[in-house]
Amino acid sequence: MRRRDELAGWLMVAPQLAGIVAFVIVPLGLVVWYSLHEWNVLAGSFTFIGADNYAALADDQQLGPVLRATGLFSAGLVVLNLSLALFLAVLLNQKLRGTVVFRTLFFSPVVVTLVAWTIVWGFLLQDNGGVNAFLDVLGIDGPNWLRSGGTAMASVIVVQLFKNVGLNMVLFLAALQGVPAELYEAARIDGASAWARFRRVTVPLISPTILLTMILTIVGSLQVFAQIAVLTQGGPGTSTTVLVYYLYQQAFQFHHFGYGATLSLLLFLIVLVLTVVQWRMRRRWVFHEN
Structure with missing residues (x-):
C-alpha cells in the first residue's frame, strides 16, 4: 500500500516534472552549451570556442548603455505600475x-493582443x-x-503601463476586499486618519x-x-535598446x-538575483513573514 501511494503521488506530479524538464532544464542546458560555441547558421558551422563569448561580454562597449536603458525602463515601469494600480x-x-x-x-487592455495594442499606440505617438x-x-x-531619446523611453514605459496596470489593479x-472591516473601524475609533489607516x-x-505583483512586474x-x-x-540610437532586444539583434x-545565448544567460542571472533578493527581504516587511 505504501508503494502504491508513492506511485500515485509520482504519477500526479509527473506532468509537472515533465514540463519543467522539457521547457526549463533542457532549454537552459542547451543555452549554456550554445554559449560555449560560435554558431553561424548561414555558414552551417558550429565551433567550440570555450569562454570566448563571456570574454566578449565583458568587453562589449554597448552592454553598459543597454543595461542602463533596461534599468531605466524597469524602474520607471515598476514604480508607476504598482503606484497607479494600488491607487x-x-x-x-x-x-x-x-x-x-x-x-x-481599466482591465480591458490586459486582454487586448500586445502587438495590436502597440501598433495602435505607434500611430497615436507619431509626429502627426x-x-x-x-x-x-x-x-x-x-x-x-518616438524619435527623441527622453520621450521615446517615456513613451514605451507609458504604453506598457496602460497595457498591464489593470492586472495588478x-x-x-482582491487583496483589499480581504482586509477585515473591523480593523478599519477600530482604527477609526482610535482616531487614526485615512492616511494612517492606509x-x-x-x-x-x-x-x-x-x-507578488512586484516580482511579476519586475520580471x-x-x-x-x-x-x-x-x-x-x-x-x-540605443536609448531604448533593452537587454532582450539587444539579445534579439x-x-x-x-x-x-553563441553570443546571443550568452546574453540570455546574463538576463537569466539578473532575473534570478532580483527575485531571490526580493524573496529574502520579504521577512522584513511582508505581513506574517517576520
Missing part, C-alpha cells in the same frame, strides 16, 4: 456607483498622430515622441500581494520586447547565436 484599486474599492464599469475599463493632434487643440506643440482589489492597516495586510519589465520592436526598434539580426 486605482483603493479608489475602485469604495462603494460608489459605476465602479464595475471602471473596473472593466492622435496625441499631438489633441495637444495641438490645446495650443501645445507636441514633440516627435485586480490583484490589489499605512498601518491596509499596506501591511496586502503586503503579500504587493510582493515582466526585464523581458519586454514587442513594444521596443514595434515602436522604436531600440532607437533613437545579436542572435537573429547579426547571427551571433
Whole structure:
C-alpha cells in the first residue's frame, strides 16, 4: 500500500516534472552549451570556442548603455505600475456607483493582443498622430515622441503601463476586499486618519500581494520586447535598446547565436538575483513573514 501511494503521488506530479524538464532544464542546458560555441547558421558551422563569448561580454562597449536603458525602463515601469494600480484599486474599492464599469475599463487592455495594442499606440505617438493632434487643440506643440531619446523611453514605459496596470489593479482589489472591516473601524475609533489607516492597516495586510505583483512586474519589465520592436526598434540610437532586444539583434539580426545565448544567460542571472533578493527581504516587511 505504501508503494502504491508513492506511485500515485509520482504519477500526479509527473506532468509537472515533465514540463519543467522539457521547457526549463533542457532549454537552459542547451543555452549554456550554445554559449560555449560560435554558431553561424548561414555558414552551417558550429565551433567550440570555450569562454570566448563571456570574454566578449565583458568587453562589449554597448552592454553598459543597454543595461542602463533596461534599468531605466524597469524602474520607471515598476514604480508607476504598482503606484497607479494600488491607487486605482483603493479608489475602485469604495462603494460608489459605476465602479464595475471602471473596473472593466481599466482591465480591458490586459486582454487586448500586445502587438495590436502597440501598433495602435505607434500611430497615436507619431509626429502627426492622435496625441499631438489633441495637444495641438490645446495650443501645445507636441514633440516627435518616438524619435527623441527622453520621450521615446517615456513613451514605451507609458504604453506598457496602460497595457498591464489593470492586472495588478485586480490583484490589489482582491487583496483589499480581504482586509477585515473591523480593523478599519477600530482604527477609526482610535482616531487614526485615512492616511494612517492606509499605512498601518491596509499596506501591511496586502503586503503579500504587493510582493507578488512586484516580482511579476519586475520580471515582466526585464523581458519586454514587442513594444521596443514595434515602436522604436531600440532607437533613437540605443536609448531604448533593452537587454532582450539587444539579445534579439545579436542572435537573429547579426547571427551571433553563441553570443546571443550568452546574453540570455546574463538576463537569466539578473532575473534570478532580483527575485531571490526580493524573496529574502520579504521577512522584513511582508505581513506574517517576520
